[in-house]
Amino acid sequence: MKNFALLFVFAGMLASCQVGSKKYTISGSIAGLDSGIVYLMKAQAGQPVTLDTADVKGGNFKLDGEADVPAELHYLRLNDREYFAQFFLDNANIKVQAYKDSLQASKVTGSPTTDIFNTYIGELNAMGKKMNQYRQEYSQAVSSGNQQEVERIKADIEATSDNMLVYSKNFVKENSNSVVAPFIAISQLAQQLEYEELKSLVDTFPSELDSSLYTMELKKMLALQSKTAVGVTAPDFTMNDPEGNPLTLSALRGKYVLIDFWAAWCAPCRQENPNVVLAYNTFKDKGFDIIGVSLDRDKDAWLKAISDDKLTWHHVSDLKYWQNEVARLYGVNSIPHSVLLDKDGKIIAKNLRGDKLQEKLKELMP
Numbered sequence: 038m039k040n041f042a043l044l045f046v047f048a049g050m051l052a053s054c055q056v057g058s059k060k061y062t063i064s065g066s067i068a069g070l071d072s073g074i075v076y077l078m079k080a081q082a083g084q085p086v087t088l089d090t091a092d093v094k095g096g097n098f099k100l101d102g103e104a105d106v107p108a109e110l111h112y113l114r115l116n117d118r119e120y121f122a123q124f125f126l127d128n129a130n131i132k133v134q135a136y137k138d139s140l141q142a143s144k145v146t147g148s149p150t151t152d153i154f155n156t157y158i159g160e161l162n163a164m165g166k167k168m169n170q171y172r173q174e175y176s177q178a179v180s181s182g183n184q185q186e187v188e189r190i191k192a193d194i195e196a197t198s199d200n201m202l203v204y205s206k207n208f209v210k211e212n213s214n215s216v217v218a219p220f221i222a223i224s225q226l227a228q229q230l231e232y233e234e235l236k237s238l239v240d241t242f243p244s245e246l247d248s249s250l251y252t253m254e255l256k257k258m259l260a261l262q263s264k265t266a267v268g269v270t271a272p273d274f275t276m277n278d279p280e281g282n283p284l285t286l287s288a289l290r291g292k293y294v295l296i297d298f299w300a301a302w303c304a305p306c307r308q309e310n311p312n313v314v315l316a317y318n319t320f321k322d323k324g325f326d327i328i329g330v331s332l333d334r335d336k337d338a339w340l341k342a343i344s345d346d347k348l349t350w351h352h353v354s355d356l357k358y359w360q361n362e363v364a365r366l367y368g369v370n371s372i373p374h375s376v377l378l379d380k381d382g383k384i385i386a387k388n389l390r391g392d393k394l395q396e397k398l399k400e401l402m403p
Contacts, residue, residue: 061128063100067115069137070096076114079126085114104128107216107249108150115140125150125216153217157208161201168197202229206238213241219251227258228371231387232266235259261368267384271296271376274363276330276353279340284328284353291380292326293401295394298364298374300332301342306373309390310346316394317350323402324380326350332372334358 065075073093077100078085088111091098104126112123113133121140122133127148135143145151171194178186205225209218222238230238239255246252264272275285286296297313299306317327331354333339343352355362361369367376377386377397389397 059103059128061102061104061126061131063131063133065098065100065113065122065133065135067093067096067098067135067137067140070115073116075100077111078114078120079109079111087114107246109250110220113143124148125154127151150216153212153215154220157205157217157221160204160208164197164201164204168194168201171197202226206230209238210241213238214243214245216246216249216251218242219246219249219255223251223255223258227255232259232262235262258368265367265376265384267387269384270382271378271384272366273382274366276355276363278351278353279336279343284351286328287382289326289328289351290382292324293320293380293398294378294382295325295327296363296367296376296378297327297329298332298367298369298372299329300372301335301338302333303372307342307346309373310348312391312394314347314349316398319395320398320402321350325398325402328353330354330361330363331356332358332361332364332369 063077067073067075070093075091075093075098076087077089077091078087080086089100089102091100093115106128108126108128110123111126112120114120119140121135122143122145124131124133124145125148127150129147129149131145131147131151133143133145145155171190175187175190175194178190205221209221209226212218219239219242222235226238227235235255236259239252239259242252263269271286273285273287275283278284286294295313295316299310301307313327317325327350329343329348329350329352331339331352333342333354334356336354336356339352339354339356342348353363367374373388373390375388375394376384377389377394379385379401385401386397
């Protein structure tokens with residue numbers, strides 16, 4: 038599920054150019070706190086890792102050392118679980134100003150890379166607040182039955198979402214020499230852009246960023262996506278249906294086929310299902326078929342969702358959640374995700390949502 042979410046969940050790998058000295062100092066103050074322990078942390082393989090600790094004395098703490106170059110996104114934790122102050126650990130004199138009762142309002146200065154990052158986050162948060170306002174207005178309009186207002190606000194939500202995407206792409210282009218660029222590319226754009234557009238962004242990064250872990254992850258992702266790019270033959274696979282019978286993708290050759298990655302627990306997938314059902318019922322007699330690949334791990338929940346949503350097409354799953362073998366083969370990291378194939382098994386489109394799927398099928402099967 039796609040979201041412009043809190044970004045330090047992606048903190049495991051990011052680099053920046055070396056700034057100033059080869060050492061860093063983090064000097065911090067936490068107003069309203071006399072004592073405690075501050076942990077310097079980053080993420081590795083999706084898990085938080087403690088790198089250093091400092092005692093808080095009289096509200097102040099200090100950490101120092103030598104940062105890796107390229108640098109990575111780090112954050113601080115107070116005592117057991119109060120996270121605050123995310124920043125890029127440049128080799129620089131970094132100041133952290135925090136308040137015990139409002140740790141999320143912490144201010145970080147002294148890191149040039151963090152300054153660039155904060156510019157991005159500030160604008161994105163402003164658009165996010167506008168999006169939340171629209172969503173509240175949308176719920177109110179739906180409750181009141183004002184369909185005209187519902188459609189107007191829906192258009193505003195879509196426009197704001199498009200603006201957030203365009204802003205992110207432009208920011209990456211304008212700051213391609215900064216490690217912030219690959220960070221944004223992988224955390225915000227990688228699951229929204231098609232292969233060619235993502236590759237064009239990564240190609241703008243200078244060689245100095247090649248050793249950035251995010252750049253390396255992006256290139257791994259692109260290598261995988263190249264195997265499922267529009268125009269190539271979709272990788273074949275075989276997986277069991279709910280009865281335990283193997284189903285092979287290539288057995289459906291001769292039809293237009295939608296590979297639909299979804300799960301019973303995925304709310305956006307369930308919201309999209311009525312559109313897929315409508316498309317299937319409209320075009321199934323004209324040579325259109327669907328194979329649903331579920332990222333569920335609870336078979337009962339999977340089967341109930343198939344029944345409840347009236348998904349009367351082929352279904353397969355290995356019940357391995359995000360480790361689903363077909364999802365991994367196709368580089369799927371967010372759902373809903375769909376791939377449309379022509380009669381020869383070549384990929385002709387991806388992620389056609391709402392009316393766009395029907396429009397494409399009408400074009401193919403008038």
